[in-house]
Amino acid sequence: MSRKIRIGIVGCGAIGTSLAKAIRRDFKEWGKLTALYDLKKQKAQELADKFKDKSRVVDSLEDLTKKSDLVIEAASAGSSFVIAREAISKGCDVLILSVGGIIGKFKQLSGWAKNYNCKIYIPSGAISGIDALKAVSLVKIKKVILTTRKNPQSFSRVAYIKKRNIDLKRIKRDTVLFSGTARKAVKFFPQNINVAALLSLAGIGQDKTFVKIIASPKTKKNIHEILIESDAGKITTRTENVLHPDNPKTSFLAVLSVRAMLRQILHPVKIGT
Ligand SMILES: NC(=O)c1ccc[n+]([C@@H]2O[C@H](COP(=O)([O-])OP(=O)(O)OC[C@H]3O[C@@H](n4cnc5c(N)ncnc54)[C@H](O)[C@@H]3O)[C@@H](O)[C@H]2O)c1
Known part of the structure; x- marks a missing residue:
């Protein structure tokens, strides 16, 4: 043994x-x-x-x-x-x-x-679709887009938000906080966006992976949608994460x-x- x-x-x-x-x-x-x-x-x-x-x-x-x-x-x-x-x-x-x-x-x-x-x-973390992304990375990938929705309070400690004087408590409808490359998303939201880093590594890198971060007051979940377009076809995934019972900072x-x-x-x- x-x-x-x-x-x-x-x-x-x-x-x-x-x-x-x-x-x-x-x-x-x-x-x-x-x-x-x-x-x-x-x-x-x-x-x-x-x-x-x-x-x-x-x-x-x-x-x-x-x-x-x-x-x-x-x-x-x-x-x-x-x-x-x-x-x-x-x-x-x-x-x-x-x-x-x-x-x-x-x-x-x-x-x-x-x-x-x-x-x-x-590990794949709080998203689904990494298995497919790894597979299609063997052929040509045209596009990888991550859209993340979280309750505004999830972003309360983010310096990027404070610097822009965004009052998270006043957000009453879905509001785009960030849109840009994974490189910038990881830089500005280091605690919130491990998934963007992971997607970049598994797919086409930080500069070609695009990320949209939305503050969504009606949700208590961390929701990640991924769109991948490749020579092997189009893949979309949506993961609605409940928060970890012992650790509300992270997805179960x-x-x-x-x-x-x-x-x-x-x-x-x-x-x-
Ligand atoms: N990839 C994913 O899907 C995923 C999911 C959840 C959390 N994370 C990451 O995992 C990490 C831990 O998350 P957590 O919720 O347990 O955080 P936490 O704050 O509860 O615990 C982190 C612990 O690490 C200790 N620590 C910090 N720097 C250290 C160092 N240099 N050497 C030794 N100990 C050190 C702290 O004292 C603390 O006790 C975070 O960076 C988080 O972003 C990743």
């Missing part, structure tokens, strides 16, 4: 916690949670307490990589590149959640992954997609593209 994959989690917030539980509950046959690291050590300790095992808490990213075969980044867009670089340079595979933080340097990361013989995993599907990806990595049978 092959040995279990050792998994370390960087970032013990809402997503990290949910994944740690899933690893111990659903994947114990193939993987084991060996290390937890958070800039706020208390967070890692609180999570370890839930499992009654403090030995998993480590003091640095370097210590975490020593105890891991697979590093899960669940920290922030500001740190995901450095975390991925550190993990790869220590020979670990890495699963990245804060996709917006690596998009501009993805070629570099891929080059390192090749040199160190490591893998980079990026985004967390499930990471769990599904973990299953894809760990389980001997792989289904889907």
Whole structure:
């Protein structure tokens, strides 16, 4: 029997916690949670307490990589590149959640992954259609457009909104907050738009992928519509995400997609593209 994959989690917030539980509950046959690291050590300790095992808490990213075969980044867009670089340079595979933080340097990361013989995993997050986009990227793609609708309050901490003095409370009907390239969308909405970064990576890049962000006061869901036009035909998807029961900042599907990806990595049978 092959040995279990050792998994370390960087970032013990809402997503990290949910994944740690899933690893111990659903994947114990193939993987084991060996290390937890958070800039706020208390967070890692609180999570370890839930499992009654403090030995998993480590003091640095370097210590975490020593105890891991697979590093899960669940920290922030500001740190995901450095975390991925550190993990790869220590020979670990890495699963990245804060996709917006690596998009501009993805070629570099891929080059390192090749040199160190490591893998980079990026889950589909809160959208459907990545399976088809990956497939049609083997032929000519003419167009990829993402339209995102969220409740105006989802954007309350976005600097782009504050800078333009947009009063989110006054929005009474669907209002376009942004329209432009994925490169700009990721820059201006780094916490809200991991999906734009992901689409760019899977398809035709940041400058050819177009994004429209709409504040929609009547919805409590995060709704993502995708249009793809390619030599293999036209694809449209619409995903109406309910928010995660423990973490209203994120879509439930985004967390499930990471769990599904973990299953894809760990389980001997792989289904889907
Ligand atoms: N790809 C997707 O579909 C998807 C879905 C949800 C969340 N995310 C991303 O995942 C990340 C985590 O989300 P969350 O809701 O758990 O956030 P959170 O704020 O609840 O937790 C993040 C944790 O990471 C820690 N942290 C931050 N920088 C760190 C660093 N450099 N080293 C170690 N720890 C660090 C923080 O102290 C915090 O405890 C965010 O960047 C978010 O945008 C991606």
